[in-house]
């Protein structure tokens with residue numbers, strides 16, 4: 311039996327969250343608008359404002375809800391998390407205020423699963439408390455979508471591992487207390503066993519940030535970017551800095567990226583909802599040719615298309631979350647890839663329509679649509695490009711089907727008709743009447 315209702319107790323929490331995010335988090339997006347701001351733990355002003363908010367979230371039992379109980383979290387599961395994350399997606403600051411900001415969520419999961427007791431004490435606890443932030447350093451300047459092309463190396467020297475190479479788009483490295491770095495430890499090994507993952511304290515000597523790369527909308531002047539191009543110059547870490555053991559880098563990355571991708575999708579639902587709300591409010595409030603914008607059929611079409619696409623996307627995300635909660639590990643892989651593809655498309659289409667309905671005001675920097683538009687292209691790239699995920703979905707479906715023999719497919723109607731006629735030949739060849747049937 312499929313049931314779309316939400317338990318009343320949990321609905322109360324969601325209602326509280328929605329009110330709190332609108333009232334307390336959305337205004338922070340205007341006060342501290344740079345996309346690096348939520349990660350800048352050294353900014354005394356923003357911390358002075360968010361700490362009481364974080365305390366309130368903790369009092370409500372809604373802090374860091376992405377971890378399950380075995381990993382020290384609340385154990386809400388992905389389905390409830392999906393409903394929470396779609397509220398948090400409305401505001402850039404909300405995930406930080408609720409202790410669920412990426413990439414720290416994924417990095418916390420990795421540490422909880424593969425870290426030593428000392429690494430958990432030193433990094434996981436402060437990360438979960440929101441006292442520090444972290445970086446996931448995997449993509450390289452010459453290779454992102456295909457880890458088999460990675461060249462950043464790590465090798466053993468005595469009791470240490472030594473890391474040498476470059477990484478690209480290591481988000482928030484300028485603010486991070488530690489970096490999780492993927493490096494090739496066994497180049498001769500098969501693709502999935504070549505790499506390992508390391509916890510590297512940010513203060514380790516040899517970490518050189520070549521440039522903090524900005525994204526669309528950022529100024530080239532000044533050092534304001536947040537995606538670091540890093541060079542690891544023979545960076546030396548102790549033997550136990552390796553997570554999960556040599557050759558486990560791919561598995562560790564997968565453990566992290568699956569959750570991260572679906573959490574992005576959940577938050578994107580909330581962003582789309584906000585853009586749709588804005589589109590509808592504008593359509594109801596502006597007039598042209600003697601009637602409301604909402605009375606023009608083109609505008610109605612934009613609202614209808616957006617509402618339908620969002621509903622379909624939301625159901626996909628919720629089903630994916632349900633599969634993660636209820637089926638064996640890895641069962642949601644194809645669905646996570648579907649979410650990844652769809653979130654970039656749906657978000658783009660809805661935000662574009664919302665801007666269109668707002669007219670010239672839509673392209674100003676005076677609505678949240680501006681930052682939505684600037685950031686939306688990243689969704690089709692971060693955590694792997696759309697095309698790679700489409701290939702994954704297609705392969706999953708293709709391997710369920712064997713090629714048929716002969717020229718015509720099993721659905722060839724003349725063949726199926728002949729089989730059916732043969733099956734019922736006795737009846738079809740008799741001179742039957744309804745009266746004879748009784």
Ligand SMILES: Cc1cc2nc3c(=O)[nH]c(=O)nc-3n(C[C@H](O)[C@H](O)[C@H](O)COP(=O)(O)OP(=O)(O)OC[C@H]3O[C@@H](n4cnc5c(N)ncnc54)[C@H](O)[C@@H]3O)c2cc1C
Nearest residue numbers: 446447448449453454455479481688691692693694695697
């Ligand atoms: C906002 C943002 C934040 C990021 N944060 C991080 C981070 O914190 N840490 C980190 O390590 N990385 C991060 N990344 C990098 C991200 O993981 C890579 O951008 C992504 O893996 C794609 O790699 P690439 O950019 O090198 O693209 P490329 O590998 O150069 O691919 C370029 C294009 O080629 C096509 N393509 C590639 N492969 C295939 C294929 N198999 N089939 C069909 N077409 C293909 C696609 O159209 C793709 O977009 C971030 C990226 C963004 C945009």
